[in-house]
Amino acid sequence: MSIVRLKIDGKEITSEKNTTILQAATNAGIKIPTLCYHERLNPIGSCRLCVVEIAGYDEPVTACNTPVLEGIEVVTNSDSLYRMRQESLKLLLVHHPLDCPICDKAGECTLQDLVFEYGIQIENYKAPEKPVEAVYATPLIKYWPDRCVMCLRCVTACREIKAAHALDVAKTGGTANLVFHPDRCVSCGECMQLCPVGALTENVSRMKSRSFIVNKVPTTCTYCGCGCQMELHVLNNQVVNVTGKNDIGVNHGSLCVKGRFGYEFIASDQRLTKPLVKRNGKFEEAGWDEALNLVAKRFSQIKNENGPDAIGGFASARCTNEDNFIFQKFMRAVIGTNNVDHCARL
Amino acid sequence: MKDVLKSKVILITGTNTTANHPIIANYIHEAVMKNGAKLIVVDPRRIKLVDICHLWLRPKVGTNVAWLNGLMNVIINENLQDQEYINQRTTGYEELKKTVSKYSPDHVADITGIPAKDLVAAARLYATEKPGSILYAMGITQHTSGVNNVKCIASLAMLCGNVGIEGGGVNPLRGQNNVQGSCDMGGLPNVFTGYQAVTDGTVRDKFAKAWKVSALPEKVGLTVTEMTALDGPIKALYIMGENPMLSEADIHHVAKKLSSLDFLVVQDLFLTETAKLADVVLPSACFAEKDGTFTNTERKVLRVRKALDAKGESIEDHQIISAISKKMGYEMDYPNSSSVMDEINRLTPSYGGITYDRIEKEGGLAWPCPTLDHPGTPILHIQRFTRGEGVFFPIEYQPSAELPDAEYPFVLTTGRVHAHYHTGTMTRKGNALNQICPEALAEINVEDAKALKVVDGEYVNIVSRRGSIRIKALVSEITDHGVVFVPFHFYESAVNNLTNCALDPVSKIPELKICAVKIVKAA
16 A cells, blocks of 8 residues: 655645545544534545635545545645635525524534534525425424435445445426435435434434433444444433444444334333233233242243243343343243254244 | 445344344444445345445345355455465365355356356455455344355455454344353253353353352253243243244244243233233333343443333342242352353453453453453454364255245245334334334235235235234345245234244344245235
């Protein structure tokens, strides 16, 4: 791998040949503002916020899709770049309503942060029209077309990560719009996860939450064996949203339809809330003490009468390691049998 | 999982990865779409990954040994094997060569229906692009030949020097979140934690001493299928978080057995089909309501964290067990799940260094990780195989236990759909996933549907020697002629009423992937 030497903001930097200016700067700890760029996707180059100057070049270039070259001198911040970024942001705001007070994304919106950082005052503010009810590729996600800044992260992710091609861009009457192919959509929500603004929001929870009022608890998904790392957004002892956790190596922020939207069972009113004991063919609610006394008594009886091998236990591929450890310890040390298995084969 | 991003060729078989392991499918997409890896799909169904693959082989259901031997036949005939790897690291090559020599592409075509030229192309592609990864799941294992299928896959990978390298390997995809962990924890009839055999006296002594009991049972216990056998010795069952009434093959016999028990305890989140048959039902806390660990399909131990107070009076599974234990006169006192992990660390060499503190700091840790300063082991068999030399097992093809005939002319195969999970206990409780996939659909081939005079969306009865279900038809090209696919998530059309409980003689896995049925248009 050949190495290239360059300067960014006066700092001497070495970088591998096939990296972009943005990657080289990030590796050197120099922050260039971005909106459409995402590390997992090929560069999109739609937002133009990552513009930088290169000595000797007439025009600024976008850092996300310009490769490093030997000897170039890059400037990431200047009065002129600052104004260009301000202009780009203002242009986005021409179409993007300032409906932050009612937006799910407020508090973790890249656009909101950038507008704040670049001190943009909206002079010709116009009240947003009533948002149009828009249909999206899946009913599990709410689409707010007014808020879309056409960064195309969603389209790119759907193509590059999901190979689903459920989202596309079409030009109608001079303006670009997202178009959807619901038949191809697998409702994974990757588009929503990568949307930098509030244009795609989750449409399952009745309780709405915003990042600054929820408690986010990192955990491992309970469905398949991938072990995806996720964050449960908790408000008033209820899960109100689930997002992929970006930083750990298992799933790189992705989740599937089950992991992202399949959390309603937790609060289901069909959950068992009390031990049940069957009397005359019917279940009756019982206290813990009563139920457990019965279990202990019957297990002891059957063990005494028929030997420990007349009792069997199914551990569970759904429970934690700790639960399973205690389960087999119980079967072996307390009941006294190796009749313990689970549905690994199913 | 991310390792496939380093692969040049990926062969997937018996896994509808897009639906069942969507995140692994993401990495396959990335490998193919961004990195230019070649993808070979071998599956009787036209699964989603066929859209982006370079080669799709469509074998008849249950003919895995034949096409796997066929691939090896071509590789050896064309001298594409990795001879150096074979000489240095394996044994049994000559016997394998002899056995697979009978599986010429034409002969394999007769058994499997795969055109000879496609088989040859797949063999060349897999053998010449390196590293090559093989991913498989229950489509390979849920057969009476399940163990043999896996041995053939291992042989194919070793033949091309693809075991123990980055971007290579034989990668089983585990279907349930903690199926790896529950095996690791000794939730099996023959081993304690970390696969320490119950038949080994030294091991038993170690556990007996730690658990302060005079002796532990030495006889290997019964498997799930044996415990639910009607004529078996079991009189009482304790079932934690499982729903065999939907997931086991041929559920009539399961129902009979569970109803005839002297005592049945079920511990679950919901009143499942299995719980309804219980004498006592104990409410347990769900994953969001407890602390602990899951071990994923990569053997990586990951943290589960308590985010909510448990629903109603439900409590964590291990606390319920400890409470029963106490009442039976055996003290179990664990203030929290991390104290359980301490005991696992002490008794399990492969988990010796996997503590909550380290997982917190380092993310997931893959076992074997014997000590606190061990980094964990993401790839097995790197320099040498754990058992020494890799063994080639010569395997002959044998037909499945129940093949279609004049009375039951269709092959029934089972699996999952992407929006639901296992017996649907959890995924069918909310609106979100039911909106996406409200009901069971039987995938029937277009031509077959024509012959049966069934149109898309009509109800059919599917009947096997064991039972019958009523289900809506999805007429498509996904399944081949003569094959019908039904997912097993749905209690109202529970496909395991139909399936065959013939077992693999070694692993005791039931042959859920193939049985014979007839299809009749429902009145």
